[in-house]
Amino acid sequence: MxxxxxxxxxxxxxxxxxxxxxxxxxxxxxxxxxxxxxxxxxxxxxxxxxxxxxxxxxxxxxxxxxxxxxxxxxEGIDKSHPVIRAWIDYQVPQCGYCQGGIIMSVYAMTLRKPLPSASNVLKNLSSHICRCGTYERIAKAVRNIFPE
Ligand code: FES
Ligand code: FES
Structure with a gap:
């Protein structure tokens, strides 16, 4: 050890x-x-x-x-952060299993300056797998956070 x-x-x-x-x-x-x-x-x-x-x-x-x-x-992200708010507002998770990882990737992109476009964020997320198929709701939440 x-x-x-x-x-x-x-x-x-x-x-x-x-x-x-x-x-x-x-x-x-x-x-x-x-x-x-x-x-x-x-x-x-x-x-x-x-x-x-x-x-x-x-x-x-x-x-x-x-x-x-x-x-x-x-666990280290403030619960009032815009990513968490958007995930709640758009009711993104289904079973929720994949969502922590996806939220972490989106959160990392909110730390970039300048902010990336929503379409670039979504391209980056294409390496995440959601077996429940929540991709449409993810896209809506991302478009609410990032510019086009
Ligand atoms: S558990 Fe690490 S990428 Fe799937
Ligand atoms: S919400 Fe169930 S795997 Fe993504």
Whole structure:
């Protein structure tokens, strides 16, 4: 076991984990951040997306021992943030399983200056898989946040 201090949602968290343990499991099982979801485990679906230094990253493909930058999960986003508001206003989630990862990718794009266009945001989201097919509602929410 290794012990390391991770910066998660603006807090220093000391945590022990195995050398080959993906960040996904450290966040979810060892630190209790259950918004980080396991989908495919091979970097394809996007359910495990978190931000590393404000950039989206698939936490199932990254070893926790290699992470030395600030980590943000869905739990770290202010509930009044425009992305969260839009997701509620447009009732985007169905089962909700994929949505944490999608929201993290959208949230990362709200941190860019200048703001990207809605169509660029939607292009970026095409690598996320939603088995419930909420894509139309995602597009509506994104168009509400970003310029055309
Ligand atoms: S669980 Fe990480 S990309 Fe699917
Ligand atoms: S809302 Fe169910 S998988 Fe996307």
């Amino acid at each position: 290794l012990t390391k201090t991770l910066s998660v949602n603006n807090q220093k968290r000391q945590v022990g984990f195995f050398e080959d343990e993906p960040l996904l499991w450290v966040l979810r099982e060892r630190l209790g951040l259950r918004a980080v979801k396991f989908g495919c485990g091979i970097g394809i679906c996007g359910a495990c997306t978190v931000l590393l230094n404000n950039q989206p990253a698939r936490s199932c493909t990254i070893l926790a021992k290699d992470v030395d930058v600030p980590i943000t999960t869905l």
